[in-house]
Amino acid sequence: MKKIFIYLIMALMSLTTGCQRRSPEEVAQIIGSAKINSLEKDVESRVQKMTKNMLIHPESYEPISTEMSVVTSNMLLYDSQAFVALRDLNRALEDFQEEYGDDTTSQAVRNELDVIQAMAGVVYDRIVAVTKRPVKFEAIDAYHQFYVNDNHDNKVKKGYHFVIHKNNKITLLCDHDELLRVEAFAKRLFDYPPYRTDGNSIEHWLMSPDE
Numbered sequence: 299m300k301k302i303f304i305y306l307i308m309a310l311m312s313l314t315t316g317c318q319r320r321s322p323e324e325v326a327q328i329i330g331s332a333k334i335n336s337l338e339k340d341v342e343s344r345v346q347k348m349t350k351n352m353l354i355h356p357e358s359y360e361p362i363s364t365e366m367s368v369v370t371s372n373m374l375l376y377d378s379q380a381f382v383a384l385r386d387l388n389r390a391l392e393d394f395q396e397e398y399g400d401d402t403t404s405q406a407v408r409n410e411l412d413v414i415q416a417m418a419g420v421v422y423d424r425i426v427a428v429t430k431r432p433v434k435f436e437a438i439d440a441y442h443q444f445y446v447n448d449n450h451d452n453k454v455k456k457g458y459h460f461v462i463h464k465n466n467k468i469t470l471l472c473d474h475d476e477l478l479r480v481e482a483f484a485k486r487l488f489d490y491p492p493y494r495t496d497g498n499s500i501e502h503w504l505m506s507p508d509e
Contacts, residue, residue, distance in 0.1 A: 322433035323370065329435040330368030337438070337462065341366065344468055345442045345460050352470075358447035362455070369437040369461065372428060375481060376437065376461065380424035381471070387417045388483040421487075438462040441474065 320328075342364050350356045369376045375384070394414060398407050440460040448454050457474035471477065 326370045326433060326435040327368050330370075330438060333435070334366045334368070334438055337466070338366065341438070341440055341462055341468070345440050345458075348460070348468065348470070349442055349444060349458055353446055354449070355447045358445075358453070360445040362443040362445065364443075365441045366462075367439045367441070368435065369439050370433055371431045371436045372433050373436070374425065374428050374484060375477070376439065376471070377424060377428050378471075380421070380428060381480060383417065383420045383424055384480050384484055385472075385476070387414070387421055388480060390414050390417055435464075437464065439471070440468075443474075 345364055346361050349361075350359045353359055374380050391414065394410055398404075398410065438461070440462055441457060442460060443455065443457040445453050445455055459471040459474060459477050461469050461471050463469070472480075
């Protein structure tokens, strides 16, 4: 009995030491992976039901797969406020370019740029908030792919991203195409050097929202 107790203590000490050596990211991945394993079947059925209920032609719905991945607290796109802010800013910039082109002098343009600068400030604030968080397990991303008929009765492939929260509540983040657009926009913002600083550059304002 004494030997068993000693072995148990040694095993616990070994586990504790191992945990101390792990980074916060590694710990978050371990916790998230365990959560995925425990919820996999339940999430699959719930996501399929939610997807079917959202479709215009649910009778044509054919599930393909559901891929789950761990979401940590420092992932910007999974902060709901950050995602919406990035999405809206991206749309505003696209609309601005389409409507005004290279015009930087009219009052309408200046008013629009003031709005865009304010939106950039919201994005900046969310980036600061997210980067200040301690890294930990936050949620699970369930990427569900399926076939469905469009309005022309053609079978198309689609994908939705659902977020499974810590309390097991599931919410829809966006469709896959929108996630890719917002992700590409975020990468463009953060990997854009050198930035123009001539006072007329939207990119400059994006990175300096308080000016």
